[in-house]
Amino acid sequence: MTDPGTTAIFGSFALTEQDGAQAVLRDHWVLLEGRRIAAVTPTRPQADVVLDRPGRFLLPGLINLHNHCFSEMLARTHTEDGAGRKNNKSIVYTVLMPLSRRGLELYTPEERMAVARLGVLQLLKGGNATVMEPFRNGLPEMFAAAEEMGLRFYGAPYLFSTADAVAGADGVVRYAGDDGAADLAAWNALYDTWEGRDDGRIRLAMSPHATDTVGPDLFRTATARARELGVPNTTHLAQSPGEVATIRTRYDRTPAEYLDWLGVLGPDLLAAHCVDCTDDDLRLMAARRTTVLNCPRVFARAGTVASYAHFRAHGLRTVIGTDGYNLDLLGEMNAAAIISKTSAGSATVASAPELIDAVTRDAAAAIGRDDLGVIRPGARADITAIDVGHPHLQPLYEPRRALVWLANRANLDLVLVDGRLLIEGGRYIHADEAAITAAGVAAIGKIWDLPQAQAAFAG
Numbered sequence: 170m171t172d173p174g175t176t177a178i179f180g181s182f183a184l185t186e187q188d189g190a191q192a193v194l195r196d197h198w199v200l201l202e203g204r205r206i207a208a209v210t211p212t213r214p215q216a217d218v219v220l221d222r223p224g225r226f227l228l229p230g231l232i233n234l235h236n237h238c239f240s241e242m243l244a245r246t247h248t249e250d251g252a253g254r255k256n257n258k259s260i261v262y263t264v265l266m267p268l269s270r271r272g273l274e275l276y277t278p279e280e281r282m283a284v285a286r287l288g289v290l291q292l293l294k295g296g297n298a299t300v301m302e303p304f305r306n307g308l309p310e311m312f313a314a315a316e317e318m319g320l321r322f323y324g325a326p327y328l329f330s331t332a333d334a335v336a337g338a339d340g341v342v343r344y345a346g347d348d349g350a351a352d353l354a355a356w357n358a359l360y361d362t363w364e365g366r367d368d369g370r371i372r373l374a375m376s377p378h379a380t381d382t383v384g385p386d387l388f389r390t391a392t393a394r395a396r397e398l399g400v401p402n403t404t405h406l407a408q409s410p411g412e413v414a415t416i417r418t419r420y421d422r423t424p425a426e427y428l429d430w431l432g433v434l435g436p437d438l439l440a441a442h443c444v445d446c447t448d449d450d451l452r453l454m455a456a457r458r459t460t461v462l463n464c465p466r467v468f469a470r471a472g473t474v475a476s477y478a479h480f481r482a483h484g485l486r487t488v489i490g491t492d493g494y495n496l497d498l499l500g501e502m503n504a505a506a507i508i509s510k511t512s513a514g515s516a517t518v519a520s521a522p523e524l525i526d527a528v529t530r531d532a533a534a535a536i537g538r539d540d541l542g543v544i545r546p547g548a549r550a551d552i553t554a555i556d557v558g559h560p561h562l563q564p565l566y567e568p569r570r571a572l573v574w575l576a577n578r579a580n581l582d583l584v585l586v587d588g589r590l591l592i593e594g595g596r597y598i599h600a601d602e603a604a605i606t607a608a609g610v611a612a613i614g615k616i617w618d619l620p621q622a623q624a625a626f627a628g
């Protein structure tokens with residue numbers, strides 16, 4: 170992509186900071202110079218590009234630290250209403266893992282790129298500016314698509330001790346394979362190729378898959394490598410009762426205790442889901458300053474409560490991700506609010522400012538990026554803008570509440586990353602959306618047509 174120039178954006182509302190707290194400014198301009206924010210000012214600045222339409226709510230570029238484009242595309246509209254769940258178990262081992270593995274065996278490089286482009290397009294149109302994407306090794310095109318299309322990207326190729334985990338007809342997961350050495354070698358090769366590309370816009374994260382698919386030696390080795398390089402470290406933790414039972418059988422510990430025993434649990438760990446953690450687990454994780462990645466909608470699909478407020482009540486830094494199911498980060502904040510308030514029986518938990526922090530400042534802090542998640546001079550020039558002039562958002566008193574409770578991705582107006590305008594008027598402006606969609610759908614359809622896939626979806 171071309172180097173950015175200067176851009177001035179008018180916001181009827183702009184989310185900034187004052188004395189370390191959120192502040193909403195009325196009728197201000199944000200000036201971007203190159204890849205950085207240069208000024209926040211009430212007066213119109215000079216710039217190469219001027220975006221001056223009223224009715225925008227300017228936010229820091231939204232940060233989504235847990236998403237799976239490919240595996241969740243495979244499941245979409247096949248796994249709702251209990252479909253694809255043997256004995257009502259998790260679809261991770263009935264649909265997602267086996268079909269994503271089979272897909273990568275079948276796909277051509279062009280088909281892998283088509284899937285990756287469709288995923289990045291959906292992310293950008295969902296308001297995401299920065300995304301952490303754990304994915305199965307064999308899809309390096311995720312890096313290429315993010316670089317090509319402008320997304321700020323933390324690619325997190327999985328490491329498995331046992332990559333061939335499949336649920337049988339009885340719903341019991343059986344583990345096979347020994348992939349750790351090969352996966353770590355592949356991760357290191359991708360790090361050498363991609364880390365720091367385009368002035369740091371493309372990065373890597375370490376991603377040992379989950380407590381039941383990664384053994385002690387690989388967890389320790391991967392964590393040591395992540396700490397050596399200073400990259401984020403993320404895993405799935407207590408995402409199903411089956412995982413909890415497996416770790417209890419193997420090690421007589423909970424998944425959180427298992428990671429603590431290994432020295433993995435700590436302030437550098439981003440732990441996804443944690444829905445089957447005990448209160449003692451959550452207190453342990455809070456003591457170790459671990460971050461929880463909360464993805465409420467994907468669990469609501471299965472009738473499981475994943476409450477943002479529950480984790481926060483235990484003192485855990487909790488951020489919000491989409492898990493790939495529906496890549497609308499605004500909708501995910503809305504789900505986090507609804508699920509938190511109903512499960513807690515309280516209207517005051519999971520407030521709009523808290524939830525916005527969870528996809529801006531808190532998420533940036535979780536990956537050690539004080540230059541992201543804020544609108545202030547010197548920060549990276551990442552902006553997400555919502556059109557709050559829509560009739561269903563009017564009349565408008567408090568824009569943060571409107572964002573969480575009333576807005577959705579159809580109200581997305583602008584996304585800029587590193588000063589480059591990617592989404593304008595809700596549309597991706599650098600390629601044909603219809604062509605990207607058609608190519609990605611065709612590639613996914615190749616998997617859907619397999620007898621293996623049809624049997625998995627039938628449960």
